[in-house]
Amino acid sequence: MAQLRKRVPSRMTLSPRVAQNPPRIAPSGKPIKRKSNGPFGGLNLREARIRGVPERRSQAAEKRSSGWKGKEDQPRGVKIDRFRALKMQRALAPVSYGYRTSVKERISQIESFNDFALQPIVKDSIAPQALIGMEDIIPTPIQRLAIPALLGSDGRSRRSRKKTIIGPAKTNTTMEEFLLAAETGSGKTLAYLLPTIDAIKRAEAVDPDIAAHKIALEEEKQRQYALGLQSPPLSNQPHPTTGRPRAIILLPTSELVAQVGALTKSLSHTIKFRSALISSAYSGRVIRNRLFDPSGIDILISTPHLLASIAESDPNILGRVTHLVIDEADSLLDRSFTPLTAAIIDRATPSLHQLVLCSATIPRSLDSFLRKRFPDIRRLTTPNLHAIPRRVQLGVVDVEKDPYHGNKSLACADSIWTIGKAAEEHAVSHGEVHKDKNLDMKHIIVFVNEREKAVEVADYLKSKGINAEALSRDTPSQRQSEILTAFTSPASPIPKSTDNSPAVVVTPPEPEPSLATYVPLNRRSTPPPRRSLPNTRVLVMTDLGSRGIDTLAVRHVILYDVPHSTIDFIHRLGRTGRMGRRGRGIVLVGKGDRRDVVREVREGMFKGQALV
Numbered sequence: 001m002a003q004l005r006k007r008v009p010s011r012m013t014l015s016p017r018v019a020q021n022p023p024r025i026a027p028s029g030k031p032i033k034r035k036s037n038g039p040f041g042g043l044n045l046r047e048a049r050i051r052g053v054p055e056r057r058s059q060a061a062e063k064r065s066s067g068w069k070g071k072e073d074q075p076r077g078v079k080i081d082r083f084r085a086l087k088m089q090r091a092l093a094p095v096s097y098g099y100r101t102s103v104k105e106r107i108s109q110i111e112s113f114n115d116f117a118l119q120p121i122v123k124d125s126i127a128p129q130a131l132i133g134m135e136d137i138i139p140t141p142i143q144r145l146a147i148p149a150l151l152g153s154d155g156r157s158r159r160s161r162k163k164t165i166i167g168p169a170k171t172n173t174t175m176e177e178f179l180l181a182a183e184t185g186s187g188k189t190l191a192y193l194l195p196t197i198d199a200i201k202r203a204e205a206v207d208p209d210i211a212a213h214k215i216a217l218e219e220e221k222q223r224q225y226a227l228g229l230q231s232p233p234l235s236n237q238p239h240p241t242t243g244r245p246r247a248i249i250l251l252p253t254s255e256l257v258a259q260v261g262a263l264t265k266s267l268s269h270t271i272k273f274r275s276a277l278i279s280s281a282y283s284g285r286v287i288r289n290r291l292f293d294p295s296g297i298d299i300l301i302s303t304p305h306l307l308a309s310i311a312e313s314d315p316n317i318l319g320r321v322t323h324l325v326i327d328e329a330d331s332l333l334d335r336s337f338t339p340l341t342a343a344i345i346d347r348a349t350p351s352l353h354q355l356v357l358c359s360a361t362i363p364r365s366l367d368s369f370l371r372k373r374f375p376d377i378r379r380l381t382t383p384n385l386h387a388i389p390r391r392v393q394l395g396v397v398d399v400e401k402d403p404y405h406g407n408k409s410l411a412c413a414d415s416i417w418t419i420g421k422a423a424e425e426h427a428v429s430h431g432e433v434h435k436d437k438n439l440d441m442k443h444i445i446v447f448v449n450e451r452e453k454a455v456e457v458a459d460y461l462k463s464k465g466i467n468a469e470a471l472s473r474d475t476p477s478q479r480q481s482e483i484l485t486a487f488t489s490p491a492s493p494i495p496k497s498t499d500n501s502p503a504v505v506v507t508p509p510e511p512e513p514s515l516a517t518y519v520p521l522n523r524r525s526t527p528p529p530r531r532s533l534p535n536t537r538v539l540v541m542t543d544l545g546s547r548g549i550d551t552l553a554v555r556h557v558i559l560y561d562v563p564h565s566t567i568d569f570i571h572r573l574g575r576t577g578r579m580g581r582r583g584r585g586i587v588l589v590g591k592g593d594r595r596d597v598v599r600e601v602r603e604g605m606f607k608g609q610a611l612v
Ligand SMILES: Nc1ncnc2c1ncn2[C@@H]1O[C@H](COP(=O)(O)OP(=O)(O)OP(=O)(O)O)[C@@H](O)[C@H]1O
Pocket: 130, 131, 134, 137, 138, 139, 140, 143, 182, 183, 184, 185, 186, 187, 188, 189, 190, 359, 360, 547, 548, 549, 550, 552, 574, 578, 579
């Protein structure tokens, strides 16, 4: 022992090479591996590697567990586990943040409708025919993105493809396919309509059949004049487009057919083309007259049901179609509509130049359908797709709390009374009471999940002195359009906010938003039964009937039931806050409702994030 002690140096001295990195290659030429788990593994290290503390995960590992597709996908400062509850549903197809950013940059260079390669007459018709009474009109993001692409003027070469569309027999080598996806109320209709009209006008100018028809008409006219007839009779020869339109726009409901039809008609007055709208709202005779009008038909607007049944008996109706637009594509390509819509696409494919699908949401089901059926489709999606604009605020009413004690209908009535009374007080105090009571009218939409519930809720609201009506498939179509007209025309001016900026007042949600953040003014008082609320009109419906309806007059939306998915949240809240306007949603949350989902949607809205 004493001998051993003698040999040990009295002081431990560090090697003179302690600061140097250890050699990586051994004299034998083999790489030296440091043993990190041995007793000396921690020596001579410049950084502490303390065992038991988890190492920071690699980016790849984080990416794998978060579901983000790439580094650019992950928004800066966003916690990885956000949208926990919504991720369980995973209703919407993701769009990468990298793509969103690149689109933002690309479209920022377009400032005016004059920047598009549209024909002058089309450009000149936008303000007086499509956007009547609006000043300082600029194209919206989807219009900036889609119009150049559909016109083929965005510098991206037309992809020539040879493909099978639906059935093996139907191939078309020149057809282009587009998916236009943008927020609700962001001007998607004009985004596809203007290039479609432009295309049919160009085609008309070089169509030999139409040129020959014009000559024949002129000759006949001259002959009649030569015979001394004052008003020449109409030619017996029908126009080449009679019963064979060049463009078809499909929409899910007759209300939407009427809405898009009215816009198309308005543009036709100056651009000079012929359009016809058909739906179950018209008699068979009217439909026939419109389709087979001898002066021809350039654009046909229809529901798939009606068109599919006409095409069944008269396939020629689809024989000349070069442009087919499927608006509200997430509905028209869902399980119930797909057979009809696909049959129409299939029949039209041989002559098609462009197939345009348009939607405010890309559900995962639509995404996988497109990957299978249209793998080359060009997706034109706006930077804010799937985000509910920040100018729309979402309040939450906890129905379980005092004074409602689980009575949702009471909470709904109370919220409506609060809105109506607040509007009345505001109008009186600001001297804004109009003689025409319609100008002061508040239009509120109440959404329920089930059709049957709509009538029940409307009846309850009526019993509380509220002017409420239920809209369902059972409502006669004439009545439906009368009701909707009141909600689509912006009678009273609704404050506007700039497109991307948040509303003037945005109340941040608390870190853990309480479900009683929306406090009705008269929360203690049940609306008295014999009093009525004259300045408020309420529509109770499921969102099926309201998809795409341009409810400009609506500032308030009440979600009586918590929507089943983010898709429904987007479409229902999308009935307010349209085209830069401000809006307010109120969601009634009761027993058994997904409070976590509501909270996440609300947080996402406040942050302006895309929902999942
Ligand atoms: N460039 C523009 N500037 C101002 N308003 C516009 C512009 N383009 C369209 N609008 C108006 O915006 C409103 C909404 O347009 P549109 O109905 O096409 O929206 P949308 O995107 O189809 O909505 P949804 O997804 O709900 O169907 C319409 O009243 C339309 O007149």
